[in-house]
Amino acid sequence: MATIEDVAKLAGLSRTTVSRVINNHPYVSQTKRQQVLHAMKELGYVPNSSARSLRNQRTGIIAVLIPRVTNLFFSKFIETLEITISKSDYQLIVCQTQYSKEKELTYLDLLKTRQIDGVIMASLENDWKEVHPYLQYGPIILVNEYEEKADVPTISLNQKRGAYEATEHLIKLGHKRIAYCCGQHKSNVAKEREKGFKQALIDYQLIIDEELTYRKADDIESGREIIKSIIHLQKPPTAIFTGSDEVAAGIIAEAKRVGWSIPENLAVVGFDNQPIAELLQPPITTVHQPVQEMAEKAALVLFNKIHNKVSTEILSLPLKLIIRASTVGEESEVKEMVSR
Amino acid sequence: MATIEDVAKLAGLSRTTVSRVINNHPYVSQTKRQQVLHAMKELGYVPNSSARSLRNQRTGIIAVLIPRVTNLFFSKFIETLEITISKSDYQLIVCQTQYSKEKELTYLDLLKTRQIDGVIMASLENDWKEVHPYLQYGPIILVNEYEEKADVPTISLNQKRGAYEATEHLIKLGHKRIAYCCGQHKSNVAKEREKGFKQALIDYQLIIDEELTYRKADDIESGREIIKSIIHLQKPPTAIFTGSDEVAAGIIAEAKRVGWSIPENLAVVGFDNQPIAELLQPPITTVHQPVQEMAEKAALVLFNKIHNKVSTEILSLPLKLIIRASTVGEESEVKEMVSR
DNA sequence: TTGAAAGCGCTAACAT
DNA sequence: ATGTTAGCGCTTTCAA
Numbered sequence: 001m002a003t004i005e006d007v008a009k010l011a012g013l014s015r016t017t018v019s020r021v022i023n024n025h026p027y028v029s030q031t032k033r034q035q036v037l038h039a040m041k042e043l044g045y046v047p048n049s050s051a052r053s054l055r056n057q058r059t060g061i062i063a064v065l066i067p068r069v070t071n072l073f074f075s076k077f078i079e080t081l082e083i084t085i086s087k088s089d090y091q092l093i094v095c096q097t098q099y100s101k102e103k104e105l106t107y108l109d110l111l112k113t114r115q116i117d118g119v120i121m122a123s124l125e126n127d128w129k130e131v132h133p134y135l136q137y138g139p140i141i142l143v144n145e146y147e148e149k150a151d152v153p154t155i156s157l158n159q160k161r162g163a164y165e166a167t168e169h170l171i172k173l174g175h176k177r178i179a180y181c182c183g184q185h186k187s188n189v190a191k192e193r194e195k196g197f198k199q200a201l202i203d204y205q206l207i208i209d210e211e212l213t214y215r216k217a218d219d220i221e222s223g224r225e226i227i228k229s230i231i232h233l234q235k236p237p238t239a240i241f242t243g244s245d246e247v248a249a250g251i252i253a254e255a256k257r258v259g260w261s262i263p264e265n266l267a268v269v270g271f272d273n274q275p276i277a278e279l280l281q282p283p284i285t286t287v288h289q290p291v292q293e294m295a296e297k298a299a300l301v302l303f304n305k306i307h308n309k310v311s312t313e314i315l316s317l318p319l320k321l322i323i324r325a326s327t328v329g330e331e332s333e334v335k336e337m338v339s340r
Numbered sequence: 341m342a343t344i345e346d347v348a349k350l351a352g353l354s355r356t357t358v359s360r361v362i363n364n365h366p367y368v369s370q371t372k373r374q375q376v377l378h379a380m381k382e383l384g385y386v387p388n389s390s391a392r393s394l395r396n397q398r399t400g401i402i403a404v405l406i407p408r409v410t411n412l413f414f415s416k417f418i419e420t421l422e423i424t425i426s427k428s429d430y431q432l433i434v435c436q437t438q439y440s441k442e443k444e445l446t447y448l449d450l451l452k453t454r455q456i457d458g459v460i461m462a463s464l465e466n467d468w469k470e471v472h473p474y475l476q477y478g479p480i481i482l483v484n485e486y487e488e489k490a491d492v493p494t495i496s497l498n499q500k501r502g503a504y505e506a507t508e509h510l511i512k513l514g515h516k517r518i519a520y521c522c523g524q525h526k527s528n529v530a531k532e533r534e535k536g537f538k539q540a541l542i543d544y545q546l547i548i549d550e551e552l553t554y555r556k557a558d559d560i561e562s563g564r565e566i567i568k569s570i571i572h573l574q575k576p577p578t579a580i581f582t583g584s585d586e587v588a589a590g591i592i593a594e595a596k597r598v599g600w601s602i603p604e605n606l607a608v609v610g611f612d613n614q615p616i617a618e619l620l621q622p623p624i625t626t627v628h629q630p631v632q633e634m635a636e637k638a639a640l641v642l643f644n645k646i647h648n649k650v651s652t653e654i655l656s657l658p659l660k661l662i663i664r665a666s667t668v669g670e671e672s673e674v675k676e677m678v679s680r
Numbered sequence: 681t682t683g684a685a686a687g688c689g690c691t692a693a694c695a696t
Numbered sequence: 697a698t699g700t701t702a703g704c705g706c707t708t709t710c711a712a
Binding site: 048220 | 341386387388389390391393394399400401403408409410412415416418419422423426431432433434435436438449450452453454455477560586589590592593596615616618619620621
């Protein structure tokens, strides 16, 4: 591997001059610049990034913390994030916490050891007081997940409002017994959604029934389980609000299996607006989250932080309800369209 | 930020001794070890990884190249890969080539600049002669994708066999006009599947009709497009083999929209065995790929390469056909079960 | 406009 | 068992 020294020798110049050429510094004559460029090419020289990192105190790498990558919400987030930061020649280290506090802290250690220039936390397992000390080692921003006590830039989605609108939609369709089911990992996202859901019930004078509340649903299988439990209820719900399209898909599949019609026997609302939401029979009414905007904004804000532009931006992006046949069946849809 | 020097001073010892403690070297007395440990704790000392990388010529980071992360096949691969390598304290940089040759080479440059210790290529855009020179900078292994000319460890899936079995399944159900549709990015994966598909037709004396061959289908939308094209054919196919469950899902959704029954009017085979395959109406017959095993094996093989254990392993893992109602309708399924 | 030299923080060969 | 010292490859003062 050729070093800067080798290039300097071959070009008959000093390391300094070579470095100047590498970094596009002024005060290098055209002739010498050419000599250096030529020597670099001849040797196939490429600067060693560990040496640069050590010297410059920056690695050009950032880390993103998520629970797991096989969740379309997070993979979409990472897709956009990686594309965005790579435009600035940054690399992305993916850190799956798997909902573990210990793993989360282990990944934050990357900041301590200076392996990365900054962290985007798209999930949060620990109490903020555990995370806070890491701020002395480098910038951290909170995205998607959020935390009152956190004194860092935060980009979140208006989960409460999103959940409220979805619930209101069900209420306006005449539903009075609405089940709630979301994931639960001490996440504020889940908490805010629950707030929005309950607020809607309150605003429309409906009763909140804890029997109809499920808090550990986060995949297809758990959706199925919920139906298995619901069918034994004396007074089953007529509608159900869920925290993800996957859960909704599981619910719909199992409900159909036991002979229920959707939405006649049970109206179902999903969350995320994943591609499958449109494909299922019936297509799922769901809440679209602007993941891409969130990722782009996250990259921007973290870069600002890294370059010491002091920002403590707190941003909340709006969600959007997308109405499909899992709440408004074919017939009622027609009716509604006519009535417009 | 405390350095090793600070720790040494505080402990009243040399940098060497501190380094020995950090790296668990022998020949450090218990007393001094304790002194060092104590000083480290007091200063909140953590070794600087850039300095270690520079000195040790290893970064503890590997890169994985994929087209994009929002594809369940690849996100599942990355999920398992990250979990596996993190057990050995390695970090994973995700590189999305977006099917671009230039981007692929840019990411391979990480090897040149020594930002990473090795590369797992789960996709391949360039000709091997473009990639080959990078081997002098560090280990590269090929996973999923493969290439005759490549002189590197390769872990692939037996795509030809998988496609053959899926096609044979359709033939045995009595289909004679079978459409083929796969993605095409000069990928050998696609080529091998096509070979398997055609071999099956040949073995059963069926005609290969180029009119029924689609080669740029890789998402839901392209599946829909294919149906739009097929319905205008004079002699439409009675079955269709696809390269992904997403394409199959698009085909099924659109076919139903135009009033076709699946599998009565068109039998559909997917690929990947994604969770949605089971949820759709009808559930999709598909080919399961052992992604997790592949990822675990990939980590193992790359680590071996990194530690100079010379292996040029070429491995091919088997695929498995999973039969569901998109090829074998409810009734025929019953028949078949009875006939067993 | 160019170069000499110090030093980023660490490890290892060598000496004791 | 412990310390001295050279150097990994780079950038940046400082001096010329």
